[in-house]
Amino acid sequence: MPPLVTLPASPAVHRHDLPVLLATLLAVLAWDASGLDLAVMRLLGDAGGFPLRQAWWTRSLLHDGGRWLGWMLLALLAFDAWRPLLAGPSRAERCRWLAVTLAAALLVPGLKRISRTSCPWDLAEFGAQAATPVLHVSHWAWGVFDGGAGHCFPSGHAAGAFCFLSGYFLLRAHRPRLARVWLAGTLLAGVLFGLAQTLRGAHYPSHTLWSAWLCAALCVAAQRSATASAADSTSGAMALPISTIDATRSGS
Numbered sequence: 001m002p003p004l005v006t007l008p009a010s011p012a013v014h015r016h017d018l019p020v021l022l023a024t025l026l027a028v029l030a031w032d033a034s035g036l037d038l039a040v041m042r043l044l045g046d047a048g049g050f051p052l053r054q055a056w057w058t059r060s061l062l063h064d065g066g067r068w069l070g071w072m073l074l075a076l077l078a079f080d081a082w083r084p085l086l087a088g089p090s091r092a093e094r095c096r097w098l099a100v101t102l103a104a105a106l107l108v109p110g111l112k113r114i115s116r117t118s119c120p121w122d123l124a125e126f127g128a129q130a131a132t133p134v135l136h137v138s139h140w141a142w143g144v145f146d147g148g149a150g151h152c153f154p155s156g157h158a159a160g161a162f163c164f165l166s167g168y169f170l171l172r173a174h175r176p177r178l179a180r181v182w183l184a185g186t187l188l189a190g191v192l193f194g195l196a197q198t199l200r201g202a203h204y205p206s207h208t209l210w211s212a213w214l215c216a217a218l219c220v221a222a223q224r225s226a227t228a229s230a231a232d233s234t235s236g237a238m239a240l241p242i243s244t245i246d247a248t249r250s251g252s
Contacts, residue, residue: 013173014227017220024216028209037204038136041120049127050120050201062196063157066189070105070160077101077167088174097170100222104163104215109156111214115139118148121201139206154214155207158194161186162215169219187212 031037044050052058079085081094089097117139120126123146124133134148164186171179194208 013176014169014220014223017223021213021217021220024213028206028213031209032138032140032206037138037206040198040205041126041201044199045120045126045201047125047127050199052199053121053201055200058196058200062192063200066157066193066196067160069189070164073164074101074105086175086178089170093170096222096226097166100169100219101163101166103222104166104218105159107214107218108154108159108211111154112151112156115153116145116150117153118146118150119152119202120204122148122152126201152203153207154210155194155197155203156211157197158190158203158208159211159215161190161193162212164189165215165219166222169223 044052077094077098081091081098084091084094117137118134120136122128122130122134123136124130125136128134128148130148132147135146137144137146139153165183168179168183168186171182190208190212194203194205194211197203198205198208
């Protein structure tokens with residue numbers, strides 16, 4: 001059988017994914033290393049607690065309302081996977097990225113269940129009453145208990161927005177302008193959800209940063225897996241015998 005040569009593929013729209021993901025990872029790690037989490041919370045609360053914990057716009061609008069918004073958007077994406085609303089991605093692509101959205105939405109709550117990091121509003125210095133005073137301990141101090149209930153890291157509420165980063169990956173090859181709008185809206189919602197929870201004393205800023213990065217990392221991993229699978233399935237069709245190519249060139 002003649003040796004095969006694979007025709008070059010066109011540049012992928014996702015060629016910058018991994019560099020951006022690694023750069024943002026370094027940024028999040030730099031924030032963790034700065035120790036600014038507790039400093040920020042001390043600006044927002046004191047021994048009397050967090051003044052904005054029960055504010056209407058942080059609790060009812062951005063927390064409760066944001067949760068309902070997430071559920072409605074998820075239902076819309078599920079309907080779109082069943083009966084496409086816009087031209088562009090195939091039904092298989094829509095179903096794949098809907099599954100990624102669900103996986104991202106479940107990833108952060110799953111990590112919270114095993115986390116030993118307590119929420120800022122559980123700390124003694126912010127007025128929490130407990131039999132054992134709760135102290136601030138970095139989420140990197142594995143095996144060190146802060147004295148609280150834990151289950152606070154990363155931010156589940158922010159992940160309720162950042163899980164929809166999947167929509168950008170779904171749309172960008174087919175509808176790039178809409179994909180950029182989707183990306184901007186998702187990031188804005190995630191920042192607002194995370195900010196509301198930080199102002200309430202529910203999460204440190206790093207909890208929101210890690211939620212964003214984890215959701216993005218899952219999307220990049222899913223994109224790379226899908227690309228690799230597509231390349232494997234089409235490699236036979238893209239490969240031509242060298243003798244065939246030489247014959248074509250000689251006849252031209």
